[in-house]
Every structure is written in structure tokens, then in C-alpha cells.
Amino acid sequence: xxxxxxxxxxxxxxxxxxxxxxxxxxxxxxxxxxxxxxxxxxxxxxxxxxxxxxxxxxxxxxxxxxxxxxxxxxxxxxxxxxxxxxxxxxxxxxxxxxxxxxxxxxxxxxxxxxxxxxxxxxxxxxxxxxxxxxxxxxxxxxxxxxxxxxxxxxxxxxxxxxxxxxxxxxxxxxxxxxxxxxxxxxxxxxxxxxxxxxxxxxxxxxxxxxxxxxxxxxxxxxxxxxxxxxxx
Numbered sequence: 001x002x003x004x005x006x007x008x009x010x011x012x013x014x015x016x017x018x019x020x021x022x023x024x025x026x027x028x029x030x031x032x033x034x035x036x037x038x039x040x041x042x043x044x045x046x047x048x049x050x051x052x053x054x055x056x057x058x059x060x061x062x063x064x065x066x067x068x069x070x071x072x073x074x075x076x077x078x079x080x081x082x083x084x085x086x087x088x089x090x091x092x093x094x095x096x097x098x099x100x101x102x103x104x105x106x107x108x109x110x111x112x113x114x115x116x117x118x119x120x121x122x123x124x125x126x127x128x129x130x131x132x133x134x135x136x137x138x139x140x141x142x143x144x145x146x147x148x149x150x151x152x153x154x155x156x157x158x159x160x161x162x163x164x165x166x167x168x169x170x171x172x173x174x175x176x177x178x179x180x181x182x183x184x185x186x187x188x189x190x191x192x193x194x195x196x197x198x199x200x201x202x203x204x205x206x207x208x209x210x211x212x213x214x215x216x217x218x219x220x221x222x223x224x225x226x227x228x229x230x231x232x
Contacts, residue, residue, distance in 0.1 A: 001026065002048065003026070003027045003045055003048075004021060004046070004049075005030075005037060005040050005041065005050065006028060006029070007030075007031040007032065007033075007034070007050065007060075007063075008052040009052060009054075009055045009056055011032070014032070016103070017103070020105045020108050020109060021108075024113075029046065033056055033058055034051070034055050034058030034059055034060055034063030034066075035057045035058040036057075037049065037051060037058075037063050037067070038063055038070075041067050041070060041073070046071065047074075047116060048074050048076070048112060048116055049067065049073055049074070050076050051064065051076070051095075052077075052078040053078065053087075054080070060090065065094060067094070068093065072156070072158055073119065074096040075090075075094065075096055075097075076096065076099055077091075092199060092203060094158055094203075096115055096158055096159065098196075099111055114186055117187065118163055118186075118187075137217060138151040138152075139169070139208055148165065148208070150208050155207045156207075157207065164200055164204060167184055168218065168226065174227060175221045175227045177224060178197045178225055182197050201226060205218050217229055
């Protein structure tokens, strides 16, 4: 059973999301401020977090950054259409995806299922049977332990960042369009959500590149997409 935290300062929204998710069999937790969300994550084994951006006491952006210090569980931001800059900021500090209000139940369920599948595959600490290890330049990705080491230092990636890096490192030199990257990692159709890929790529570069503005590994092919090179 997955533990899902729903955090929004509006009880009606929390209750609506509970109605959508309850039939899936998840164990649901509630919070109404970012501070409460952080406390729930610190005291429970939470597998996914639905987190509103605009909240009192501690907003969703700050809460996302604080949660990332203690958990790599997927975070889906709950946003209004007018909060475009906050969406990007949230992705930059560690959120994995976002859903725009008003919600469409089928979209909520699809995104929650997608993130939980990826977390189960990439985010858990359980060692799997796979012994695959990929090294490109100074980067080593060990798919047995789901760990990434850059120049001898272990780096912490979210499940989404790990999935993108694994796909690119497993196919060195191959160019992936943002559409193909999105559909391969998110496991759903890219319906105008490809912009999230660019944000995660930028975040990845900040973690694996010595100079993110002049990347050695994660290269852009203008007008085509992204690829992984050997770092020479």
C-alpha cells in the first residue's frame, strides 16, 4: 500500500482529492500548510506528495525544498494557471510534476499512478537483482543501488532526474527529443508538458556538470533534443 500525502490550505480541495484517490487503495494523509506537510513527511514513510503552492505558514515552494532534504518521494505541485513562474521554481527546487487547477479526476489519477510507478522502480532503497552499471567519463550510474557518483562524489537525484539520466546514459550519443524523453520517462502522452523536461535537464546539469553553462556530458542538439556525450 502506498502512502500519499495531500496538502492544500482549502479543505474542499483536500476532500476532493481524497475522493479521487481513495478507490485506489492508498493510505491518505492530510496537511493544510507546508509546515504540516514537512512534519508528516518527517514522521511517516510517504511515497508521494500532492502539494499546493500558495499556502500560509510555509508555501509549497519552500516546503518542496525542505522536503527534498529528507525525502526523495515524488512531489506533484497543485497550481493555478497564473502561477507559471512558481511551477518552474517548484520544479527547480525538486518537484517532479504539476497539476493545474481545476482538476480533471482522470488526469490526477494518471499522474499519481505514473509517479508512483517511477518511484517504485527508481526511488526505493531496496536493492534489486539488476547489476547494471554505466560509466561515462566521470559519471557512474549503478542501477542495482539506484545511485549516481560524479567525480567520486555521490549525488542525490529525484526519481524523475534519475530516470532521465539513466535513459540518456544507456544510449550515449543518441538524440532524444523533448517529446520522446517525456513519454519515455513519464510513461504518458506529452500533451504540452514537454517544458517540464527542460527544467529537469537544467536541474540535472547543476548536479552532474562542473560548469552547467558549458556542459561536458548532457548536451543540447538545437532543434532536435538532448544527448549524453563522453565528457571529453
